Amino acid sequence: xxxxxxFISQADPRPMYVQIVEQIRRRIAVGDxxxxxxxxxxxxxxxATRVSVITVKRAYSDLEHDGxxxxxxxxxxxxxxxxxxxxxxxxxxxxxxxxxxxxxxRALGLSDEDLHARxxxxxxxxxxxxx
Amino acid sequence: MSTAVRHLIxxxxxxxxxxxxxxxxxxxxxxxxxxxxxxxxSAGGVLMLCTLIILNIFMVMGGVVTERKxxxxxxxxxxxxxxxxxxxxxxxxxxxxxxxxxxxxxxAVVAAIRLSAIPDGxxxxxxxxxxxxxxxxxxxxxxxxxxxxxxxxxxTITIGNIxxxxxxxxxxxxxxxxxxxxxPTAVWAPDILILTVGEMALGVIVLVVGxxxxxxxxxxx
Amino acid sequence: MTEPVFSLSGVAKRYxxxxxxxxxxxxxxxxxxxxxxxxGAGKSTTLRILMGMVQQDRGDVRVLGQSMPAAEAxxxxxxxYVSDDMRLYGSQTLAWHMRxxxxxxxxWDAAYAEQLxxxxxxxxxxxxxxxxHGERVKATLLLVLARRPRLLVLDEPTTGLDPVARHExxxxxxxxxxxxxxxxxxxxxxxxDVERICDRIAFLDRGRxxxxxDTAAYLDRWRRVHLDVPxxxxxxRADGLxxxxxxxxxxxxxxxxxxxxxxxxxAHAGIAVRDVQRMTLEEIFVATVMHHRQERAA
Numbered sequence: 001x002x003x004x005x006x007f008i009s010q011a012d013p014r015p016m017y018v019q020i021v022e023q024i025r026r027r028i029a030v031g032d033x034x035x036x037x038x039x040x041x042x043x044x045x046x047x048a049t050r051v052s053v054i055t056v057k058r059a060y061s062d063l064e065h066d067g068x069x070x071x072x073x074x075x076x077x078x079x080x081x082x083x084x085x086x087x088x089x090x091x092x093x094x095x096x097x098x099x100x101x102x103x104x105x106r107a108l109g110l111s112d113e114d115l116h117a118r119x120x121x122x123x124x125x126x127x128x129x130x131x
Numbered sequence: 132m133s134t135a136v137r138h139l140i141x142x143x144x145x146x147x148x149x150x151x152x153x154x155x156x157x158x159x160x161x162x163x164x165x166x167x168x169x170x171x172x173s174a175g176g177v178l179m180l181c182t183l184i185i186l187n188i189f190m191v192m193g194g195v196v197t198e199r200k201x202x203x204x205x206x207x208x209x210x211x212x213x214x215x216x217x218x219x220x221x222x223x224x225x226x227x228x229x230x231x232x233x234x235x236x237x238x239a240v241v242a243a244i245r246l247s248a249i250p251d252g253x254x255x256x257x258x259x260x261x262x263x264x265x266x267x268x269x270x271x272x273x274x275x276x277x278x279x280x281x282x283x284x285x286x287t288i289t290i291g292n293i294x295x296x297x298x299x300x301x302x303x304x305x306x307x308x309x310x311x312x313x314x315p316t317a318v319w320a321p322d323i324l325i326l327t328v329g330e331m332a333l334g335v336i337v338l339v340v341g342x343x344x345x346x347x348x349x350x351x352x
Numbered sequence: 353m354t355e356p357v358f359s360l361s362g363v364a365k366r367y368x369x370x371x372x373x374x375x376x377x378x379x380x381x382x383x384x385x386x387x388x389x390x391x392g393a394g395k396s397t398t399l400r401i402l403m404g405m406v407q408q409d410r411g412d413v414r415v416l417g418q419s420m421p422a423a424e425a426x427x428x429x430x431x432x433y434v435s436d437d438m439r440l441y442g443s444q445t446l447a448w449h450m451r452x453x454x455x456x457x458x459x460w461d462a463a464y465a466e467q468l469x470x471x472x473x474x475x476x477x478x479x480x481x482x483x484x485h486g487e488r489v490k491a492t493l494l495l496v497l498a499r500r501p502r503l504l505v506l507d508e509p510t511t512g513l514d515p516v517a518r519h520e521x522x523x524x525x526x527x528x529x530x531x532x533x534x535x536x537x538x539x540x541x542x543x544x545d546v547e548r549i550c551d552r553i554a555f556l557d558r559g560r561x562x563x564x565x566d567t568a569a570y571l572d573r574w575r576r577v578h579l580d581v582p583x584x585x586x587x588x589r590a591d592g593l594x595x596x597x598x599x600x601x602x603x604x605x606x607x608x609x610x611x612x613x614x615x616x617x618x619a620h621a622g623i624a625v626r627d628v629q630r631m632t633l634e635e636i637f638v639a640t641v642m643h644h645r646q647e648r649a650a
Contacts, residue, residue: 010544013630017568043382047526050519052384054551054568133425135456142452146441205438206492208405210456213425349407352400 006049016051020059025068028079029089039069039077135210136220143194143224150193151232154186158236165240166247171256171312172299179240180264180295183233187268188288190229191275195221200279205352218276218346222338229268237261252314256302259327263298267291269334273341355417357381357503357535358402363411365397372397372559375411379552381502382532384525386546386567387539388637389556395539396435398556399507402537403433416502429457432496435507436489442481446474446491450498457499465498472520486517497524504528506538510545518542522549547571547633555640562644567633574636575610578627579603579618588617594643602626606639 006023008016027033039045042060046053060077063069068089071077079085105115161182164175198204208217240257243249274287302308307320359378365371372394379385389395400406401413404421413420415427440449446469454460469476472490480488493509504525510518526549528534540546546553546567553570555563563570573592581587581603587596592609607614615625631639 008548010548015568015571015630016548043530043532047523047530050522050526050549052549052551052567053382053529054566058568134458135425138452138455146444201442202437202439203441205405205435206440209403209428209433209496211425211428214421216425350405351407352405 006045008049008051016055017058017062020045020049020051020056021062024059024063025089025093028068029086029093031086033079035079035081035085037079039079041076133212133216135212136216139207139210139212139217139220140224140227143221144228147190147194147224147228150186150189151228154182154232155235157182158232159239162236162239162243165243165249169248169250171249171253175243176257179236180260183236183261183264184267184292184295186229186232187264187271190225190268191271192284194225194228195272195275196279196284208352214348214351215346217351218342221276222272222342225272226338233261233265233268250313250315251317252312253308254317255319255323255327256305256308256312259302259323259330260299262327262331263295266330266334266337267295269338273337276341276345354380356414357383358415358537359412360398360402361412363398363401363408363413365401365406365408370394370397370559372401372408375559375561377554377561377564379535379537381535382529383551384529384536384549385538385552385554386550387537387554387556388541388543388546388633389539390641392558393556394559395556396507399433399435399505399537399539402505403428403431429459430502431505432499432501432503433505433507434492434496434509436509436511437507438492440480440488440492440495443479445477445479446494447476449480449491449495450476453495453499459499459501461498461500464500465494468494468497468524471524486513489513490517490521493521493524497528500534502534504534504536504538506536508539508541510540510542518545525549543632543634543637553633555637557641557644563640571630571633571636573609574631574639575607576629576631576635577605577607577610577614577618577625578629579605580624580626582622585622587623588614588621590614594639606631608636608640 042056046056161178311318356378361376363375404424590607592607595606597604
């Protein structure tokens, strides 16, 4: 069976299971893993990635909790059958970045209007460079 | 005998085979040299004793002590064998590797005496002398099994080598050797028989005690 | 409850200058356990007791359901052991050793052994004494891996290996646990390896088990919290407090039982939380050992 190596960086301060979750979500977001796709077994992914079984287990259960994958007892884990899953994951990634930007804005004491203004400014600047 | 034990024995014999062959070769040359003299202990006789003693030392130091010192035992003891089986395999293999050349060369000595000008009356003396070499081997193996301290090995080997000389002197003082040594036929008087059987039995006892002590050690490695 | 692959309970062993005290550990099938401890903590002795090579003074040792060292011969059929001080016959080749081990163990997988020779870039006909340290370690591991034992006991398997060889070895070890009935226990100074591949970790210090937990949960509990403490404010007591270091207004609090509630109580006391850092196993290990030593000294 095809078992991809997920890359785990020990320089990444995030826990290893978070890195696995993120990389699997990305594969689904770009459409490499379509709905219904069978994921590698926990032990196969652990072996391919050289991380503990328990770490992969934790990543899978997080993905399941978020509704990204479903696990059928005795059959394996599959990408959830949702037509808009890939789009939803891409938007979720954007939302995560926006949320970070908002927190930084708040920490700098910017008002909501200021934030809106800066976002519009960024958009116009982008349009000018990439018409 | 379990498969693992058999493999341990075969492995040791295969590692020792050239030593066995070399010893037999060297010993046969010594036996031929013995036939050139009419003296019971000549250059050939001394070479014969040296050959057997060198084999003794190499068997114990090379086959037992080095293996443990260099942590090869750690590898071998991962085989599915108990302590008792491991020690038994070691002793059996080593005893064959020493015993076989020893037996062949003992027969060669008998032939050399019978075929040469050396009076047959010295056959009991030589038998007892070869018995002493066997005893020496048993003691050194028992020591080698139980300690990796160089001091003990050096002490045993030094005492062993020197006592061969004393033992030869002692043999010439044995009444039956004095009386019948230069005679044309071998006379197996009780004094020389007791000495020969006694030294060999003592050797076996020392070896068994040494092996049992080793096998019963709580910390095998 | 599944039967553990091994269990040590109340094991004690006394030497002249060192003792193992009341050691209890167990491992479930399909798991990888890392045994971490400073030099002289008793890791090797523990592994040798498990293998029946050293006999405990007290306590019960069971491996694959059988009592050790009484059942040593039978147990060693299904257990593989490698330690960094183990040596092969220097004068003999790898092929000679492969023949020896394959004769002794009927579980020997000749095809897998050949694959490993290739993957580890070894030469079958090279005498062991002409191999580099890394090649010797890989040769020794090959002889054990190709037997496909149910339990692998490895004493410092990656010590002295270069990063590439370490990568190769860890890859093969992880391939072992594809099979959920096989387990690994290994000791290591390399906390990165342990953090990465172990489901469970056990810390040993001066002959005692000072921690035995699920790796992920354990790493998750530890944090170093950096605080900015204004004059007059007192830092609230954190659960599982291990260490507090103050440098002017800045205070670093290390805790082994982090909860977000701590940040709330800091805010309540007028203290700003600058940063909450996760810790590596190495940092946690050093903090744990130092903390235990201080506690025992007190």
